[in-house]
Amino acid sequence: xxxxxxxxxxxxxxxxxxxxxxxxxxxxxxxxxxxxxxxxxxxxxxxxxxxxxxxxxxxxxxxxxxxxxxxxxxxxxxxxxxxxxxxxxxxxxxxxxxxxxxxxxxxxxxxxxxxxxxxxxxxxxxxxxxxxxxxxxxxxxxxxxxxxxxxxxxxxxxxxxxxxxxxxxxxxxxxxxxxxxxxxxxxxxxxxxxxxxxxxxxxxxxxxxxxxxxxxxxxxxxxxxxxxx
Amino acid sequence: xxxxxxxxxxxxxxxxxxxxxxxxxxxxxxxxxxxxxxxxxxxxxxxxxxxxxxxxxxxxxxxxxxxxxxxxxxxxxxxxxxxxxxxxxxxxxxxxxxxxxxxxxxxxxxxxxxxxxxxxxxxxxxxxxxxxxxxxxxxxxxxxxxxxxxxxxxxxxxxxxxxxxxxxxxxxxxxxxxxxxxxxxxxxxxxxxxxxxxxxxxxxxxxxxxxxxxxxxxxxxxxxxxxxx
DNA sequence: GTCTATAAATAGATAGAC
DNA sequence: GTCTATCTATTTATAGAC
Numbered sequence: 334x335x336x337x338x339x340x341x342x343x344x345x346x347x348x349x350x351x352x353x354x355x356x357x358x359x360x361x362x363x364x365x366x367x368x369x370x371x372x373x374x375x376x377x378x379x380x381x382x383x384x385x386x387x388x389x390x391x392x393x394x395x396x397x398x399x400x401x402x403x404x405x406x407x408x409x410x411x412x413x414x415x416x417x418x419x420x421x422x423x424x425x426x427x428x429x430x431x432x433x434x435x436x437x438x439x440x441x442x443x444x445x446x447x448x449x450x451x452x453x454x455x456x457x458x459x460x461x462x463x464x465x466x467x468x469x470x471x472x473x474x475x476x477x478x479x480x481x482x483x484x485x486x487x488x489x490x491x492x493x494x495x496x497x498x499x500x501x502x503x504x505x506x507x508x509x510x511x512x513x514x515x516x517x518x519x520x521x522x523x524x525x526x527x528x529x530x531x532x533x534x535x536x537x538x539x540x541x542x543x544x545x546x547x548x549x550x551x552x553x554x555x556x557x558x559x560x561x562x
Numbered sequence: 563x564x565x566x567x568x569x570x571x572x573x574x575x576x577x578x579x580x581x582x583x584x585x586x587x588x589x590x591x592x593x594x595x596x597x598x599x600x601x602x603x604x605x606x607x608x609x610x611x612x613x614x615x616x617x618x619x620x621x622x623x624x625x626x627x628x629x630x631x632x633x634x635x636x637x638x639x640x641x642x643x644x645x646x647x648x649x650x651x652x653x654x655x656x657x658x659x660x661x662x663x664x665x666x667x668x669x670x671x672x673x674x675x676x677x678x679x680x681x682x683x684x685x686x687x688x689x690x691x692x693x694x695x696x697x698x699x700x701x702x703x704x705x706x707x708x709x710x711x712x713x714x715x716x717x718x719x720x721x722x723x724x725x726x727x728x729x730x731x732x733x734x735x736x737x738x739x740x741x742x743x744x745x746x747x748x749x750x751x752x753x754x755x756x757x758x759x760x761x762x763x764x765x766x767x768x769x770x771x772x773x774x775x776x777x778x779x780x781x782x783x784x785x786x787x788x789x790x791x
Numbered sequence: 792g793t794c795t796a797t798a799a800a801t802a803g804a805t806a807g808a809c
Numbered sequence: 810g811t812c813t814a815t816c817t818a819t820t821t822a823t824a825g826a827c
Contacts, residue, residue, distance in 0.1 A: 616821095626822095630821090635822075636820095636821065
């Protein structure tokens with residue numbers, strides 16, 4: 334991985350102000366956004382190392398050099414995709430946690446938030462699975478905080494329910510794993526399940542996202558309400 | 563990815579009879595086995611594309627050319643690692659499913675089998691997460707059957723429990739996700755959780771593998787015994 | 792079975808014109 | 810902001826001696 338530390342690219346636009354008024358008005362979706370989405374798809378399908386800037390540029394119907402103009406490097410592009418994903422998830426979760434609702438409703442909202450993000454961004458579950466496997470090598474500090482905040486907000490919801498005498502005190506990480514594990518697994522494994530079904534196995538039942546989410550709702554509530562064990 | 567289709571390597575030993583009596587007697591663990599383990603570690607940490615045959619050979623303290631002598635190619639080596647992993651899991655699960663025990667015990671055994679394999683082979687959860695994300699691109703037919711068999715055996719256990727009037731009929735894929743999702747997530751995320759804890763977050767509780775497995779036991783049984791919802 | 796080159800291709804990154 | 814051409818390092822894979 335080349336990419337020297339010494340760099341100072343793109344003088345004019347600031348790092349966060351994305352679709353400049355020009356770009357937004359110009360093409361169909363803007364070069365930058367097209368690159369962003371094409372890259373997310375390639376990273377999801379092939380991983381960081383497997384993704385390829387030539388292919389990303391081609392898929393975005395954009396010149397390869399634009400990647401280095403709009404982003405610093407392949408890995409900076411990847412980090413931005415990661416960051417955007419977790420900013421979206423954590424802000425959605427925050428909306429739920431801040432809403433004035435019962436602990437039960439907040440818990441349901443938390444689950445729905447994870448599921449909604451996973452469904453709205455098809456590249457989120459695969460990329461996240463890969464990043465977990467890689468130990469978060471590419472995750473920067475800001476994103477790490479977003480991730481920690483997600484678990485933190487779940488912990489707060491649980492505490493609130495316990496304080497209200499409606500939840501049993503259960504380790505937040507246990508609850509988190511019971512929610513995020515099955516949901517991400519379901520969305521990330523779509524392609525593989527299709528392959529398994531096709532290849533002889535008739536037993537691979539067709540479950541829908543709604544069924545998975547509903548199941549996680551029931552199980553998680555049962556756990557926190559002490560109806561399990 | 564080069565690796566032409568035309569090839570016919572290693573005439574003498576058959577594809578499955580690994581540690582030839584010579585190799586087994588010779589070095590500390592045998593060149594082939596050392597390559598196998600070093601490769602599993604690299605594939606787990608960096609993914610298929612990110613892994614590197616030079617680094618694998620170096621880690622195994624073996625000449626790089628040995629990879630191509632003992633295995634056909636990088637991807638053949640990877641496929642063999644995948645295959646070995648799932649052969650081990652499915653055969654362990656089969657042992658449980660075939661044992662004469664109550665449905666409840668078999669279910670517990672299934673969960674323990676997954677957890678035991680994940681714990682015994684640290685590279686299994688990360689590699690599996692990545693392969694899921696990749697849609698099973700590298701999974702060959704035989705391995706696909708092993709994977710399908712694992713779900714199939716869980717389905718059989720559930721059916722047996724239902725027939726005995728002790729389980730509610732719940733979709734096997736839902737049950738499978740509730741078991742495998744949390745367990746794999748826990749083991750695969752060890753490195754990342756360490757990073758999150760270290761980086762300011764004091765909320766990241768320390769849970770152990772035993773706690774996760776015990777929790778999955780309780781939840782799964784509760785689901786199948788109709789104590790949820 | 793093992794090792795030393797080395798071929799051959801790929802891929803990240805950049806310079807510089809427009 | 811965008812495109813062409815190209816540099817350079819990396820990497821899979823193999824030939825061939827021992």
